[in-house]
Amino acid sequence: MRSTGPLAVLAAAALALTLAGCSTGGGNGGLTYEDSPLNKYLSAAYGGDLSPEEQQKKLDEQQRKQEDLMAECMAKEGFEYKPNLQNGGTVVSSGEDIEWEPEKKSWVEKYGYGIVNNPFSEQGESNPGEEYVDPNQKYLDSLSESERTAFYETAYGAPQEMEDTEEGGSYEYNWEDGGCQGWAQHELQGEDPWQSDQFADLRDKMTELWSTTQESSELKALNAKWASCMADGGEPGFKAQTDAQQSISDAQSKIYEAAYGDGTTEIDPEKVEDPNKSPEMKELGEKEIALALVDLGCREKTSYADESLKIQFAREEKFIKDNKADLEAFKAAAEQNN
Numbered sequence: 603m604r605s606t607g608p609l610a611v612l613a614a615a616a617l618a619l620t621l622a623g624c625s626t627g628g629g630n631g632g633l634t635y636e637d638s639p640l641n642k643y644l645s646a647a648y649g650g651d652l653s654p655e656e657q658q659k660k661l662d663e664q665q666r667k668q669e670d671l672m673a674e675c676m677a678k679e680g681f682e683y684k685p686n687l688q689n690g691g692t693v694v695s696s697g698e699d700i701e702w703e704p705e706k707k708s709w710v711e712k713y714g715y716g717i718v719n720n721p722f723s724e725q726g727e728s729n730p731g732e733e734y735v736d737p738n739q740k741y742l743d744s745l746s747e748s749e750r751t752a753f754y755e756t757a758y759g760a761p762q763e764m765e766d767t768e769e770g771g772s773y774e775y776n777w778e779d780g781g782c783q784g785w786a787q788h789e790l791q792g793e794d795p796w797q798s799d800q801f802a803d804l805r806d807k808m809t810e811l812w813s814t815t816q817e818s819s820e821l822k823a824l825n826a827k828w829a830s831c832m833a834d835g836g837e838p839g840f841k842a843q844t845d846a847q848q849s850i851s852d853a854q855s856k857i858y859e860a861a862y863g864d865g866t867t868e869i870d871p872e873k874v875e876d877p878n879k880s881p882e883m884k885e886l887g888e889k890e891i892a893l894a895l896v897d898l899g900c901r902e903k904t905s906y907a908d909e910s911l912k913i914q915f916a917r918e919e920k921f922i923k924d925n926k927a928d929l930e931a932f933k934a935a936a937e938q939n940n
Contacts, residue, residue: 607934619863632908639918643929646936668786675782714890715847804928820913831900850890
């Protein structure tokens with residue numbers, strides 16, 4: 603299935619999480635991401651003052667309006683399109699039935715980092731709910747292969763070639779390249795203040811804040827203590843705490859790539875054995891739990907959660923002092939755009 607462009611509200615939320623929650627979360631009643639000094643500025647971009655239920659209601663309504671606009675756009679281009687309210691509408695979870703507790707040993711013993719053994723996936727399997735039905739599938743089945751290709755490109759934009767991406771393989775989303783969906787998002791949400799030229803300098807400074815924090819002598823010293831503990835626990839070779847979890851994610855990606863390819867060749871997913879049920883994935887899940895348990899012990903021994911957030915928040919305080927006017931301007935623009 604072709605991936606769709608990101609919702610602006612999710613991009614804003616990702617921005618806040620990137621800067622306010624890049625380190626391991628606080629545990630045992632210590633600091634948390636919500637204590638971030640920058641949070642009061644960045645949360646304005648995604649309705650951080652709303653309850654989970656209010657955020658969900660807002661997203662559902664936004665999704666409905668976006669799908670109506672998308673249908674309007676597709677009709678103008680000569681295609682039928684029925685609004686698909688199952689296409690990304692449910693994004694916020696209240697956590698009523700799902701606990702995400704990577705700082706608790708009992709949770710880690712079961713899920714590790716929550717990558718291979720994911721509690722959200724587990725709940726979906728035990729409570730499958732209604733089967734997903736694409737309201738446009740019947741129409742798509744009536745189209746020729748070339749017509750389906752044209753449908754998807756009109757709906758979501760042409761696939762991006764590697765030379766169209768930035769160095770390192772990343773891709774900066776542009777609504778004008780996102781087909782009818784990109785247009786619908788832009789019409790509904792207007793200009794995203796975070797992407798505007800007005801805040802280009804602030805964006806660059808925040809990117810620098812993140813990179814310099816990761817390279818700071820304070821965090822390097824903390825990571826060195828953690829890495830020494832990991833080596834003592836039989837898990838050597840990691841330089842930073844985030845590397846441990848990333849190693850599992852990278853290994854999982856290789857298993858998926860072995861099954862589905864690297865995306866350069868079209869395949870029929872129905873003819874591929876589910877890699878999630880493979881012996882390789884089962885083995886990786888076991889490795890994940892073992893690694894995460896050692897990691898948890900070392901995080902607790904070094905007070906990694908609190909210490910890393912203290913380092914981050916101290917740098918945020920200085921950043922706010924040096925850039926307060928720009929941050930206030932961004933907060934005002936984001937609140938007006940919501």
